Amino acid sequence: MTAIRGARERARSEITEAIKAEARAQLAAEGAAKLSLRAVARELGMASSALYRYFPSRDDLLTALIVDAYNAIGEAAERARDRCGAATASPVDRWTAICTGVRAWALAHPHEYALIYGSPVPGYRAPRTTTEPAARVGLALIGVVRDAHAAGALKEPAEPLPDPVVADALALGAELGIELPGTVLARLVGAWAQLFGLLSFELFGQFRNVIEARTEFFEQAALQLARSVGLTTPR
Amino acid sequence: MTAIRGARERARSEITEAIKAEARAQLAAEGAAKLSLRAVARELGMASSALYRYFPSRDDLLTALIVDAYNAIGEAAERARDRCGAATASPVDRWTAICTGVRAWALAHPHEYALIYGSPVPGYRAPRTTTEPAARVGLALIGVVRDAHAAGALKEPAEPLPDPVVADALALGAELGIELPGTVLARLVGAWAQLFGLLSFELFGQFRNVIEARTEFFEQAALQLARSVGLTTPR
């Protein structure tokens, strides 16, 4: 894989990117269900059949967009964490920074969010390639807790958890090479899921006529989640 | 509206129900995006155009299914609550009973669950008729907490919440005619959203290779949510 690999491959990657960009634009405009290969091709001035040289099927295009979206939201989380002063900020601050960063991305890209955290597209099974980008937000959250644990700023939950849950959590920790108590890891998984529960309800309109001060509500809930995994506010 | 209103209207409601039943079957088989009016009509042995006498559009059919699904999951919640011994069971037990009842329904009807708690499919509009059925699960949860509060078995969270959040929560309580502290109501809304976050992650495959003991994990998380709204375990 040399840097310059001929004009052909450069054109190919350029066109691939253009297709994805146009598809993203349609996604933002109409949602995943209305994404049409023909419309993308039309907008790009090419025949619809030519598009199949780049993506074997509509689902493959969607898969590519899914991977991009996972990476984008993961990057949003990491940037939010790094920007809040990774060295100086307290673990709780870094946790909430990640949460608000993720929320900001989701609010800015609701259809892409729906693509990855909404209902799975019909008959679509997530390929192996999506699992790694999908983990980035979770890994960012775990990282904060791991650092807090290393710094002795973690209060392990007193309450015991069911054995199978702790076993799963420890297996997960081993797979990731993370040294954390099983109870903390289990709570982390729960907090991770609950974070996206809050986001999905907000984005999918379930909070309409229920909560209006959504930013304040979310930040308070994120803080609560930080507590639930054992992060403590240094005072 | 007499009881017997002619064969015509009886036939109409029967056919309407048959259409919904067949649509639900297709939903369970293939998912919402693949639901086809023509296929429903074909299966029912009628012309596709005849179907439009009963539902003006595909989205209207989906809306009807959404309302049904909300009612079904709400009823599942209420039945789970009532079956666990509403009079004798502790508030925490009733809370977790509702949660597990909701989960059981969701696992049994994943596509209908995705229809109501996944990405909004039909171009983003929730008619007024859906809001009331949509609230049933939340109301069941609120009811448990209200009863616990009346019985003096509620420990109000000590931590203060942002004013706008409390104001929204109190407005919500007033609208529902529920006497509960603002902090508790706000936490309830959060717990409600987080409950469905857990469910969505499980149903949409986000826990694959992460948590295997999903039942135990869920019940522990539900218990945790009960605590977060102030329910206490009597000993």
Place this chain on the structure above:
DNA sequence: CCGAAGCAAGAGCACTGCTCTCGTTGGTGT
């Protein structure tokens, strides 16, 4: 320099939601 591979385009298939126009039928007011 030539063959092979990559590429774009067009026609075409089977399908979709939806509309319109027919002939028919059932319930109702006179």
Place this chain on the structure above:
DNA sequence: ACACCAACGAGAGCAGTGCTCTTGCTTCGG
């Protein structure tokens, strides 16, 4: 008893979709 009208089912048809296949053209590598 009759006539009328609204509801009804069926069929044809329109515009759109994902996808396949065939046909030429361009570019690259030996």
